[in-house]
Amino acid sequence: MSCGRWEKLIALEETGTPELRAHLAACLECQRLAEEIAATRQVLGSLRDPAIDSVRPLVLARIDGMERRRVWWPAWAAAAAVVVAIAFYIRPALQVETMPLPVMQIAKLAPRVAVPPATTVRKVRKPRTPALNRRVQEVKIQTGDPNVLLIWVMD
Amino acid sequence: MKSPLHVSRAESVYLYEVETQGLVLTGIGREVEQGAERARFERLMAEHERLVLRTALRLLGHVEEARDAAQEVFLKLYRNLGRMEPGRDPRPWLYRVTVNVCHDLQRHRGQEELDENQAADKPDPEAAAGLAEQRRLVEAGLRRLPEKERAAVVLRDIEGLTTREVAEILGSSEATVRSQIASARLKLRGFVGRKSG
DSSP: OOHHHHHHHHHTTOOOSHHHHHHHHHOHHHHHHHHHHHHHHHHHHGGGSOOOOOOHHHHHHHHHHHHHHHHHHHHHHHHHHHHHHHHHHHOTTOOOSOOOOOHHHHHHHHHHOOOOTTOEEEEOOOOOOOOTTSOOEEEEEEOSSTTOEEEEEEO | OOOTTSOOOOOEEEEEEEEETTEEEEEEEEEOOHHHHHHHHHHHHHHHHHHHHHHHHHHHOOHHHHHHHHHHHHHHHHHHGGGSOTTSOOHHHHHHHHHHHHHHHHHTOOHHHHHHHHHTTSOOTTSOTTHHHHHHHHHHHHHHSOHHHHHHHIIIIISOOOHHHHHHHHTOOHHHHHHHHHHHHHHHHHHHHHHHO
């Protein structure tokens, strides 16, 4: 069998078959190939510990920047959502069960709404389960952040 | 005072009142514990940063590009952390994303950068003829490999993954990965042999 046929197995260091072992015992060229492949693998293994500086400070700084931006724009989006929710509430003919606005619309709406500086937000209480006989209208708006969902409940 | 829109990721739900210009609007907000998620992310980054940096460096061949790639990988990890099962080994995901990010970066590389790399391959007459020179030649040889062969041999021979694990990360069959690894090793051996004289 010619050496070419054994080349791949030698490169993969799969030299366990009796036939290949016999060939290796007789072929100096393939012996040399096997040794050089082993040496190359040894050098590759020594490349496991390169000198390279940590990127942790950079990553954390970028995340902090992302989080700061994330706190601000949802407030504008919320104000826009409030305006939209009120508009639907006062339109008598319109029955809206859910209003999933596309994410991009929220981003577009947000900059046009001026939130007065006097706006205050208070956390009131944990939600109570709505009474079964009460008609509750719920508006859900998924923001650009998959973890932030705005749910406005109107009696 | 707490905004209902401050961070995200938990299951506590509160009623909020928003008062503006004499109008009071009530809504329900979902609030999240960010502290725990952030701690988990920082722990994962500390544990696996070397893995990502090392793999990116061997795939790209440039220290600064590898650092850029590593930053992108960890930002992706941060964005996807909520979807990852706690306790699950993140390494396959990290390897996969590192390979993909490096692939994207390599697509933007121009021919000028490749020529620069080739110039750096010239043997250094001052370098000791030993492991240091062998490492330099193998690193140069790695840069010359086709992208897929380079990824396969980096994951197999530098990162020490099994052929099966490499196949899963690269989205290929084991047979394909074996061929890529064999081809890569033969080319590296040939390159080092020629440069060593």
